Amino acid sequence: MATGAPRALVVSAVRETLAAARASGVLPENWARAIGERLDGLLLPSLRPVINATGIVLHTNLGRAPLARVAIDRMRSVAEGYSTLEYDLASGKRGHRTVHCGPLLAQLTGAEAALVVNNAAGALVLVLNALCAGKEVLISRGELIEIGGAFRIPDILEKSGAILREVGTTNRTHLDDYRKALSERTGAVLTVHRSNFEQRGFVTTPPPTDIATVAHDHGVPFIYDLGSGLLADLTPWNLSGEPRVGDGVATGADAIVFSGDKLLGGPQAGCLVGMDSIVSRCRANPFARAMRADKFTLAALEATLSLYHDDEQARREIPVLAMLTASPEDLCNRARVLSDRCPKTYHAQTVSGVSAVGGGAFPDTSLPTTLVSLDPGARGADALAEALRSGNPSVAARIADGRVVLDPRTIQAHEEAPLLAALESVKVS
Numbered sequence: 001m002a003t004g005a006p007r008a009l010v011v012s013a014v015r016e017t018l019a020a021a022r023a024s025g026v027l028p029e030n031w032a033r034a035i036g037e038r039l040d041g042l043l044l045p046s047l048r049p050v051i052n053a054t055g056i057v058l059h060t061n062l063g064r065a066p067l068a069r070v071a072i073d074r075m076r077s078v079a080e081g082y083s084t085l086e087y088d089l090a091s092g093k094r095g096h097r098t099v100h101c102g103p104l105l106a107q108l109t110g111a112e113a114a115l116v117v118n119n120a121a122g123a124l125v126l127v128l129n130a131l132c133a134g135k136e137v138l139i140s141r142g143e144l145i146e147i148g149g150a151f152r153i154p155d156i157l158e159k160s161g162a163i164l165r166e167v168g169t170t171n172r173t174h175l176d177d178y179r180k181a182l183s184e185r186t187g188a189v190l191t192v193h194r195s196n197f198e199q200r201g202f203v204t205t206p207p208p209t210d211i212a213t214v215a216h217d218h219g220v221p222f223i224y225d226l227g228s229g230l231l232a233d234l235t236p237w238n239l240s241g242e243p244r245v246g247d248g249v250a251t252g253a254d255a256i257v258f259s260g261d262k263l264l265g266g267p268q269a270g271c272l273v274g275m276d277s278i279v280s281r282c283r284a285n286p287f288a289r290a291m292r293a294d295k296f297t298l299a300a301l302e303a304t305l306s307l308y309h310d311d312e313q314a315r316r317e318i319p320v321l322a323m324l325t326a327s328p329e330d331l332c333n334r335a336r337v338l339s340d341r342c343p344k345t346y347h348a349q350t351v352s353g354v355s356a357v358g359g360g361a362f363p364d365t366s367l368p369t370t371l372v373s374l375d376p377g378a379r380g381a382d383a384l385a386e387a388l389r390s391g392n393p394s395v396a397a398r399i400a401d402g403r404v405v406l407d408p409r410t411i412q413a414h415e416e417a418p419l420l421a422a423l424e425s426v427k428v429s
Ligand SMILES: *Cc1c(COP(=O)(O)O)cnc(C)c1O
Pocket: 119, 120, 121, 122, 147, 151, 192, 193, 194, 195, 196, 225, 226, 227, 228, 258, 259, 260, 269, 270, 360
């Protein structure tokens, strides 16, 4: 065990084992093994793969979108050597990294221009700062939302240097509310897609197209935070209600902001598309430099976007889209196969259930699936789920009715063998 391990880590493992024994008052039966286990823990990377058996496709805590094969290959090829990141091959002179995804994003979304930064939260700060620093931004009270992970629209607005000007009420906002609030102090009108919840009952919000018209009549830009970056048409798979980026562009919005790693299915990135004049102002803003995307992001995003030239190819090869559009029959077959291969001690059964989209997209949609349900035995479901999480590879599963359940929707083909090995290694005979 300690052979080849860095000396400093071995020393830490010995110290920690001694300290743990002292603190607990329990001496290990086998010191070498206890130290070896601690050393294994110290050698394990902190950021490591997890097999997502939860069925939550865009699981924010598990890193949102797994990448398409071509995106992974493209990242690898720019990682292994030098690249054209900021180099113009024709002239042999300095180029600019904004050429890599911008034109492709613009083409795919129908926008005039596009810019990529680190994440959508950053893109929103950037556009607000570039257009509205010191000026008022009108936003409906019903859209002063929290996305999660300390992302709150009022805080983002304040940090960007813009002044929040609420209009309407929590449940109802009318075009006249915007009209009355417009003044010479207004910098822009902002609409934020309610990604992670729905409002029902006595509610009304004007269509974004009408808000855009009101903003433009007053001579100010309309900014649309779309959130999830849906490019594909998923209505044939009963996934509707989430606006596509093209719909956002068609509203006449001057700037549209969305994530790269939600429904788009690419790497973490913030995409900003819209009018050329607006995108240019954002590009020239110092925040654009502070938030610039790195070469791996740009490589993976360009490869992912290229798949969208062919809808069917995108749906097949982008894991998020393949998972969301998997047919109930396919999921049932995969569950049966997995169940048959599970170690017998789990008394695996297949049961019908639901998966979730996650990532704040399609909050009201649950997708029918077939689950593999495992008998945890005497130790109980919590203990089995914990053992699976801390195993190698780690497996994240759900618990339902005292059993541990695995959803084949988010388990990729190459993960099945390691998953079965993980189940084998934590089973009790
Ligand atoms: C997810 C989301 C964001 C933040 O996107 P990140 O890429 O995680 O920064 C912003 N706005 C909306 C509406 C969202 O749904």
